[in-house]
Amino acid sequence: MTDTTQGVKQDADQNTTHFGFQTVATEDKVGMVANVFHNVAAKYDIMNDVMSMGIHRIWKRFTIDCSGVRPGHRVLDLAGGTGDLTAKFSRIVGDKGQVVLADINNSMLNVGRDKLRDLGIIGNVNYVQANAEELPFPDDYFDCITIGFGLRNVTDKDKALRSMYRVLKPGGRLLVLEFSKPVVEPLSKVYDAYSFHLLPKMGELIANDAESYRYLAESIRMHPDQETLKGMMEEAGFEQAKYFNLTGGIVALHRGYKF
Numbered sequence: 487m488t489d490t491t492q493g494v495k496q497d498a499d500q501n502t503t504h505f506g507f508q509t510v511a512t513e514d515k516v517g518m519v520a521n522v523f524h525n526v527a528a529k530y531d532i533m534n535d536v537m538s539m540g541i542h543r544i545w546k547r548f549t550i551d552c553s554g555v556r557p558g559h560r561v562l563d564l565a566g567g568t569g570d571l572t573a574k575f576s577r578i579v580g581d582k583g584q585v586v587l588a589d590i591n592n593s594m595l596n597v598g599r600d601k602l603r604d605l606g607i608i609g610n611v612n613y614v615q616a617n618a619e620e621l622p623f624p625d626d627y628f629d630c631i632t633i634g635f636g637l638r639n640v641t642d643k644d645k646a647l648r649s650m651y652r653v654l655k656p657g658g659r660l661l662v663l664e665f666s667k668p669v670v671e672p673l674s675k676v677y678d679a680y681s682f683h684l685l686p687k688m689g690e691l692i693a694n695d696a697e698s699y700r701y702l703a704e705s706i707r708m709h710p711d712q713e714t715l716k717g718m719m720e721e722a723g724f725e726q727a728k729y730f731n732l733t734g735g736i737v738a739l740h741r742g743y744k745f
């Protein structure tokens with residue numbers, strides 16, 4: 487299999503995949519990703535604010551604005567972690583709607599559940615531990631699915647996209663918010679210096695964990711670029727797929743529909 491990621495061509499057979507810049511056995515990746523998120527869960531929110539200088543809130547706001555979610559809708563916040571998107575959707579869908587915060591990692595889910603309960607968000611949110619590749623929901627179930635900064639960590643992204651397609655209702659939309667490829671060359675250079683030098687240092691200082699933040703920087707570089715991901719969504723069945731570059735393409739929001 488040839489995997490094209492941000493201009494990096496990497497040959498991998500079916501038994502291997504990448505974990506950041508390392509080539510690892512496919513079956514090992516899920517455990518390695520789990521370790522990263524067990525390690526960062528407690529400091530995840532503060533690191534997000536520090537690393538992005540608060541800008542992740544604007545990216546998430548834009549995601550909500552593009553979601554078309556209304557009162558009464560059923561929403562899946564997949565790889566939802568500490569629940570930022572869930573909190574916003576919960577307020578929009580109201581008493582007659584439902585938000586499912588699903589994540590493979592119980593440490594992240596626990597932090598999310600505690601945070602949302604502290605915010606008084608109780609009635610319309612369910613917490614489900616699930617792998618994006620094999621979603622435990624009926625066909626045609628959700629009006630909207632978001633996956634924020636999650637797809638990059640999934641071992642078989644095509645399988646996950648097909649699984650999302652299956653559980654989305656006809657007329658529903660998928661939103662993939664993810665780090666992507668900067669579209670301006672000078673920004674790219676500054677961003678590289680920031681990601682590979684400053685980010686692990688911040689991780690060390692704030693979360694006592696440089697390694698996890700090195701993985702973060704590497705996994706971003708290995709993630710499919712804007713056009714590749716759009717093609718993958720189309721391949722999984724999504725229609726009218728398009729993307730919006732945010733902060734010069736450092737992040738992109740991909741949107742696709744199931745009809």
Ligand SMILES: C[S@@+](CC[C@H](N)C(=O)[O-])C[C@H]1O[C@@H](n2cnc3c(N)ncnc32)[C@H](O)[C@@H]1O
Nearest residue numbers: 523565566567590591594617618634635636639
């Ligand atoms: C960077 S966090 C994003 C959390 C949240 N969506 C946000 O934007 O703040 C990535 C999340 O993806 C989850 N994740 C990784 N692989 C997954 C998989 N195969 N299925 C479901 N969730 C997964 C991790 O456990 C982690 O909580």
